[in-house]
Amino acid sequence: MADESARRRATPEWYAGGIDHVWLPYTQMKTAPPPVPVVRTHGSRIVLADGRELIDGIASWWTACHGYNHPHIRQAVERQLAVLPHVMFGGLAHEEALRLARRLVAMLPRPLTRVFFSDSGSVAVEVALKMALQYWLNAGVRGKVRFVAFKGAYHGDTLGAMAVSDLDAGMHAAFSGVLPRHFRIDLPRDAASAAALETLLARHADEIAAIIVEPLVQGAGGMRFHEEEVLRRLRALADRHGLLLICDEIFTGFGRTGTMFACEAAGIVPDIVTLSKALTGGTLPLAATVASDRVFRAFWSDDPAKALMHGPTYMANALACAAANASLDLFAQEARLRQVAAIAAQMERELGLCRGLPDVRDVRVRGAVGVVELAEIRDLDALRARFLELDVFVRPIENVIYLTPAFTITPDELGRLTEAVVAVVRGRG
Numbered sequence: 049m050a051d052e053s054a055r056r057r058a059t060p061e062w063y064a065g066g067i068d069h070v071w072l073p074y075t076q077m078k079t080a081p082p083p084v085p086v087v088r089t090h091g092s093r094i095v096l097a098d099g100r101e102l103i104d105g106i107a108s109w110w111t112a113c114h115g116y117n118h119p120h121i122r123q124a125v126e127r128q129l130a131v132l133p134h135v136m137f138g139g140l141a142h143e144e145a146l147r148l149a150r151r152l153v154a155m156l157p158r159p160l161t162r163v164f165f166s167d168s169g170s171v172a173v174e175v176a177l178k179m180a181l182q183y184w185l186n187a188g189v190r191g192k193v194r195f196v197a198f199k200g201a202y203h204g205d206t207l208g209a210m211a212v213s214d215l216d217a218g219m220h221a222a223f224s225g226v227l228p229r230h231f232r233i234d235l236p237r238d239a240a241s242a243a244a245l246e247t248l249l250a251r252h253a254d255e256i257a258a259i260i261v262e263p264l265v266q267g268a269g270g271m272r273f274h275e276e277e278v279l280r281r282l283r284a285l286a287d288r289h290g291l292l293l294i295c296d297e298i299f300t301g302f303g304r305t306g307t308m309f310a311c312e313a314a315g316i317v318p319d320i321v322t323l324s325k326a327l328t329g330g331t332l333p334l335a336a337t338v339a340s341d342r343v344f345r346a347f348w349s350d351d352p353a354k355a356l357m358h359g360p361t362y363m364a365n366a367l368a369c370a371a372a373n374a375s376l377d378l379f380a381q382e383a384r385l386r387q388v389a390a391i392a393a394q395m396e397r398e399l400g401l402c403r404g405l406p407d408v409r410d411v412r413v414r415g416a417v418g419v420v421e422l423a424e425i426r427d428l429d430a431l432r433a434r435f436l437e438l439d440v441f442v443r444p445i446e447n448v449i450y451l452t453p454a455f456t457i458t459p460d461e462l463g464r465l466t467e468a469v470v471a472v473v474r475g476r477g
């Protein structure tokens with residue numbers, strides 16, 4: 049293509065000088081096409097070094113919910129940078145973190161009242177698992193050292209988070225022999241799977257610390273949806289068998305599925321919830337593990353050994369907390385959930401055109417998550433390159449093409465994304 053040479057010409061010096069020294073995520077670097085150089089972002093646009101603008105269908109792994117470079121977040125971070133970029137959270141406290149904790153607690157259902165900050169989703173999950181294990185130790189109950197996790201789940205790439213993800217279906221199968229073994233079972237979607245889970249719990253509850261679930265949407269594991277009823281069943285089963293329930297809302301939190309939090313749609317309250325991704329509106333790394341009063345009380349003691357011994361260096365980073373507070377302002381001031389509903393309706397209409405096309409197994413939409421599931425994708429890299437040629441950034445995973453745009457995307461931009469998806473799916477037939 050003529051613009052291939054233009055693209056090569058436009059390769060900036062910083063790219064050529066550095067690309068051989070970075071180790072890329074989830075990439076067989078020997079065979080995969082190299083990443084495209086980006087020089088700027090704005091709204092739902094990614095500007096490349098060769099001057100092209102891509103419409104972004106992923107919002108940078110589901111973080112940039114207000115679009116890129118939102119002036120309100122930028123100003124908040126700039127103000128914070130001048131005053132207090134970071135102080136350690138051990139022995140010191142600062143306004144942005146405390147304000148954010150108070151606001152998160154006000155948004156989440158009671159009695160989720162204690163926020164432990166960290167710096168990535170995987171670490172928030174590690175903290176949740178550790179809290180659950182120590183909850184039982186502090187309560188004097190021994191042997192509750194395993195978790196119930198679900199087929200199709202993805203909770204992160206660190207060892208503990210991998211161990212509660214679906215190792216067989218996911219990308220971490222090679223590690224299955226070295227990770228702690230937990231119970232992995234189907235989500236209780238129907239009577240048979242609910243009965244199987246009930247049987248498992250009846251037999252093993254005294255070995256189990258908690259159930260961990262991604263509420264409503266299993267994200268990176270394949271963008272699979274389930275009904276609210278599944279979560280109500282999990283809450284009831286956890287209660288019946290005296291287990292904690294952890295909802296990993298790292299993907300679903302902050303409006304992605306149509307309500308501020310997915311557990312809210314089901315009317316359930318987990319004992320621990322994990323948040324990250326859209327927490328800072330896609331600007332700075334930050335995560336939170338929020339625990340209920342009951343969990344926190346098990347750590348509240350005169351005995352120092354009952355404290356939670358965890359404290360990431362950059363936890364509660366002041367810049368990130370300022371960004372998160374500004375992001376929450378935007379949720380309060382602008383009609384984000386209405387935008388999510390409009391995105392859902394448009395994706396339902398436009399991605400719906402894929403229904404019945406060859407190889408299309410399913411088309412589904414939940415909030416601002418639109419999915420076209422194919423029978424298989426043989427060459428993921430080629431498909432990703434095809435989207436780039438159409439000036440959109442869409443990155444299919446496994447056999448799934450999905451859109452998770454910024455909530456501020458315009459109908460025109462979203463239309464260009466869905467058009468590209470339909471064209472690419474048609475082109476495969």
Ligand SMILES: Cc1ncc(COP(=O)(O)O)c(C=O)c1O
Pocket residue numbers: 168169170171173202203204205262267268296297298299300324325
């Ligand atoms: C539900 C869920 N949990 C945890 C994680 C891990 O988050 P991070 O990549 O920030 O470690 C992800 C990331 O995709 C996720 O979707």
